[in-house]
Amino acid sequence: MSDLLAALVLVPLGAAVVTALLPARAAGRVGLVVALALGAGSVLLALEVGSSGVLEAALGDWSIPLGIGLRADGLSALMVLLTGVVGAFVSVYASGSAAARGGALFWPVWLVLWAGLNAVYLAADLFNTYVALELVGLGAVGLVALGGPAALAAALRYLFVAVLGSLAYLLGVGLVYAETATLDIATAGQRLEGGVVMVTALSLMTVGMALKTALFPLHAWLPPAHSGAPAAVSPLLSALVVKASFYVVVRLWFGLPGADGAMAVATLVGVLGAVGVVWAAVVALRQTHLKRMVAYSTVAQVGYLFLLLPLAVPGLAAPAGAAEADAARLAWSGVAALVVAHGLAKSAMFMSAGTLARAHGSDRLDDLHGAVTRMPAVAMTFALSGVCLAGLPPTLAFVGKWQLVQAALAAGQWWWVPVLLVGGLLTFAYTAAGLRAMFDEPQRADELVELRPVARRMVVAPLVLAVLAVALGLRSVELLALVEVGSVLGSLP
């Protein structure tokens, strides 16, 4: 079964080569079949890790630390699963229209990106993570560039950001290697003892990853890139790509020991996340274009995820009390729930926005009048995913936010609670602003633009994902049990 780990990376890479060589029609068919197979493979991995625990493999049979290890614990399996499910649905959506893909080379670039995402989640090695991040970054930039001449400037800016973030990470890796003489994350964690080097390395790597995750105020590149990309690309970027760099932050903070200065850095990161939650939501409210609004929403939602650091770091410090450990555990599973909820809901929201823009010929809010009667299923998808993002019960995001609130109270950091509440209200507000434009009936019938036909799968795929984001709230116990597998928090008091 441990052969499955490398297969989840090397199969999509091989499929990318094949789709790059085939003519467009055949490439589309192969791409879709491989996407569905990868979705199934990621479900298999999650079931396997859930039932029999952590999976490990050493590539080429070279023992660690000489060779490179792959490792799938519960968190890895959950991220691979999210990527597999969202990736499969977006692939179905993408097969519905050439315009949604942006170009014939969509399939090879997306499959390489998929391989890169899985490689990040399965890496047990600091340098291998860097190479995988390069695949993800370059793949994401390439997909944005498929948006045509108008998207090129945003793509180039995204490229600079992605490379800068990777270099900051690599500097940190250099410091860790100098200190520990190993690139294996687990071994490095055992050998490190904190101090100036550790705080510097952790800060550098966190800044680099925060840049790629678009943590406020390092987010300015995200809205033009995510909204300028083709319809099938935006959901991949917002739901999956920003999660990969956040995942690396989690791995680093939980895998390498904290030092004296760590709590200060964590608090700063948490404050920036909180400011981003409120600020980006307010900016989203003022947008005149639907896709830009959804893109700003991503900046806001990413802010929640970073609250994990200030809530969990006290529990990770050596003499942790029971309360701190409880807070760390609650924050861990709460943020995991939010990551999955945002992945499902945001991909559904971006896909529905893309379908609306495709049918109306524009994503300007004023052009979407009457959409609620003319495209009710799409409007409902948008509304449902907005409810999921805002975190109303019984959605999965509600479960996540509830646990974060409890974590904040357990850690004695009550000041994060209003941020969670206000952020939810603002999410409602901008979802409502988008819906209002769809409810508005124009004064005269001739103001209605003529709808272009869209493929049925471009309506159904996002709807299913949005329903899934609601329904998973009722089955969150199994999902959250998965992230406990192999977690460092298991050994806390």
Next chain:
Amino acid sequence: MTVGLVLDLVLVTAVLVSAGLALFVPGRVASVMMFLVFGLVLAVVWARLGAPDVALAEAAIAAGVTGALLLDAVTERPRRGPDRRVGPRWLMPLLGAVAGAGLVVLLGAAALQAGPVEPGTGLGPTVLDRTDDSGVSHPVTAVLLAFRAYDTLLEVAVLTLAVVVVLSLHRDGRLETVPAPGAASPVPDALVRLAVPVIVLGAGWLLVAGSSRPGGAFQAGALLAGALILLRLGGIRLAVPTGRWLRPAVLVGLAAFLTLGYVTVALGQGWLVLAEPWQGTVILLLEAVLTVSIGACLAVLFVAGRRPAAGTGRGEEP
């Protein structure tokens, strides 16, 4: 003061001065020239530090190929209008200076404290111990194609992906519409005739030598790319594939590497597990395919950076 110390001081000064000049010299061409100089000095620094493999890669790829791409970019394209400026004139330089100084202090403090790892505890001795098991006798090649072959595979994927992305900016993902220099070639015929065989010979040497001494697919591929570009500039259009053979040439390296992985797993050995007695031969063959593919990738990147003939492509700037 020994000769070595003087040399080190000169090198360190030269690196800093050329880096500073590359950033601040007026004029983009001069700036790129200084970047080239910077790359070459850095290559000497690597050689001086006892890392000839890194020195070769730095000279061939970081200075050579990157320099050629940059030079091509700044000479062919007109300068765009002034950048949008945020805030007052002094704000950005000040922020940059503060951030830079902060980074230098932080990194300096960390570098002084970090390691150095006690002799004998690093990965180096382990690599030297196990090199003989890998099928090649040069430790750097053993790391790149045996111990950490998975990293190298993903890096080949990164390069291939970069080329595919650049191709996606051209119509139909092909380069036939990019004009090649015709009769008015900028490169003298005699130079092409003389240089290309020498470069190809050098590339072959680097490739074969890589199993026992410094060299390898990346350095050889960079040299090969140089030869292909020279040929194209010399008027031989077919030197760099632009039509039907374009994608196979670009993808063959990644495809071969992946096939190796699929075969090893199909034989029940596990991903990328190479067994005696074939492993040395397999690695050399793989490196040969990679050299061709890397050479094609880099040459295609150079060609694809040029504008397609007017009105034929998507390559126009926004």
